[in-house]
Amino acid sequence: MNHRHATASARSVDDYRDTVAALLAPLADRPAESVAVPDALGRVLATEVRSPIDLPVFRNSAMDGYAVRAAEVAVTPVTLPVAGVVAAGRPGTTPLPAGSAMKVMTGAPIPPGADCVVPVEDVRADQDRIVVERGRAEGEFVREAGTDVRAGALVARAGTVLAPRHIAALAAVGLATVPVLRRLRAVCLTTGDELRPAGAELAPGQIYNSNGIALAAALRADGVEVVEVAHSSDDADEFTLVLRAAVAAADLVFTSGGVSKGDFEVVKEVLQPLGGVFGAVAVQPGGPQGYTVVDGVPVLSFPGNPVSTTVSYVVFAREVVRALGGLPAPDTAEVILRTPVRSPAGRRQYLRGLRTDDGVEVISGPGSHLIAGMAWADVLVDVPAEVTALPAGATVRILTL
Template identity: 70%
Template sequence: MPPRPASVSARSVDDYRDSIEQLLRPLAARVVEYVAVPEASGRQLAEDTRSPIDLPVFRNSAMDGYAVRAESVVVAPVTLPLTGVVAAGAPGRTPLPRGAAVKVMTGAPLPPGADCVIPVEDADAHGDKVTIGRGRHAGEFVREPGTDVRRGELLVAACTTLAPRHIAALAAVGLARVPVFAAVRAAVITTGDELVAAGSALRRGQIYNSNGIALAAALAANGVTVVSVAHSTDDPARFRTLLSAATSAADVVFTSGGVSKGDFEVVKEVLEPLGGEFGSVAMQPGGPQGSTVVDGVPVLSFPGNPVSTMVSFEVLARPILRRLVGLPEVDSYELPLRTAVPRSPAGKRQFLRGKLIRAQSGEPTASTRHPTAVELVSGPGSHLVASMAWADALVDVPAEVSALPAGAIVRVWSL
């Protein structure tokens, strides 16, 4: 954060988020690397990719049936001699005689001269003859070359985040490798003598370290590659060692804890002499924040309470990271509250945990409809991490609002 006089009030959420965006903007200029198409899902395409071939490659049958010359079935029913069978994958180069039919499978090449396909449902084969029950026009059930995509046409645009449907198209035209932007790499460092790993026995005064696991999961879910997750005690030397390893391996480092005004704020103690800016953002939870550039690598420092850490990520970092890696924006809605907010801190933008309410009906798509309301699932406390598991949204209460009745319209961000 830019230096500010100590007497100045806390920065607004939007102002601080803008400063983080400036800090992370250089990550958009990532190197380009080629990866195998099967490994490219979720990666962001670096260049426009054009089809090297026509697709379909050759004229082929859209149905299991009988390839004929349309002129032979103008008058139906009609019985034609069968000259053979063409399977998918066969060359199919033998010309079709006039007044004859050949059995073809879906995807099989049409023999020269054939210009339509009679579906098996409209035909009755008996021995070496087939009776066609109804007439067809030229082109029916025929896939012409290039009707899907022509050679040289745009197949997938640059900056597309590759989903399975894109992978299918790339593979269908025979591309083995594609250019993608190198992944954004992140390292996570949690701090605090009180934290121990899951599976360990807790002594009095200790808690389990959820922040490292949660931040890593949040980063991965938003298209970022996590290269390391480490934990530091409140010893500055230990934190410096882990920070050095993190900045050498990652494009951005996230820390949790050690940023407030207590006696053991190891992150603040180490990073302030390196130019780190620490202060308050007018939000709850997540007020104490810090940002630093260490050896050219941005370091974003969140407070250590579990909900503060997660809300800080969701509000301050997630939207920016998603834009960097080409993912769609986070869904947001304006919805009525089912639950009143009796009190919101003056001058602070509060982010409460909520659950989206969707319309109920017997239709199978009801669960995917636009939500109709939101209800709160816990209090505002930054330690209430277990209750956050029941939430699927953040309820955004503006800084100038001190209370909200049930039914009030609020901005909601999907988690």
């Protein structure tokens, strides 16, 4: 194994993650935005929401039946004339005459004077009179105004990730829009002369560009709006142009490739003179990392090996990106390792793993190019930097993909 990256100068994973978190922290200050309630599913409330109205808005019937005075149906059977009908949607302001009933539909206003509803099943009815066969207590089948929620009462807390049940409540209290956290806007910028778009014919030495698509999918799954997936060759002028456009369009920019020790490291070449910090992190995959602030926009530069790009995002950026979007941290757990593993000294390793009923199996090799193999993994297995071997049965920390 090559241990040269694991020098004293390489930063630790935790240290670099903190650096990335600090770099992105100013993005928390972006303004909220207003979205229509039907479009707010999965969005995160920027403020608490209180009800503008009482719900129920008015005293109404819980049943199809007859609004009466409980005292007048205390002894049954009793015959009452039907003084009218209140359909749902009608004002229902006509008072109930003494000694009579008014037909009411579910949800219709209870006429003034009535204090309970006898369900239609408990009544024999003819044209204009009913025989009540079973009386009801005061308040039965009457929904009083404000018993679901009072005007001014809390409907949902700030920070709520809006599920269908929240959408239902917001709609029921008549809100057309709600204030939500604006999604982070990101551009993913891949580099490399060798990369070709999907479906293209590959010339010798070329490969398909998966990093932009993969990173965009990961970001979208974490609530980020990916405004563009861009690509540049290894030409510095081209990269500079594409980078400038990205920075103008986004809250943050991710680049992949061009950060290592080769002869054509365009990302490092362009960004270092702009103040970019590039160096080694004691991690595998994903050792070479860089970050820059360009015109106030954080630019995170990941290495270009497909697995390295994806793992770099998961290890260094995912948690803070989710937190900035108001989403909970990804799941981690301590589980039993079911396959022995070896790991290079001095580098924290993230191995591809598959959860099983009784722990986790490491699948696929550690190679940074094994991106198809990574599709079968549902977790990363976190092997600490100082550990060089773990037996089956050891306890390991896993990070859900």
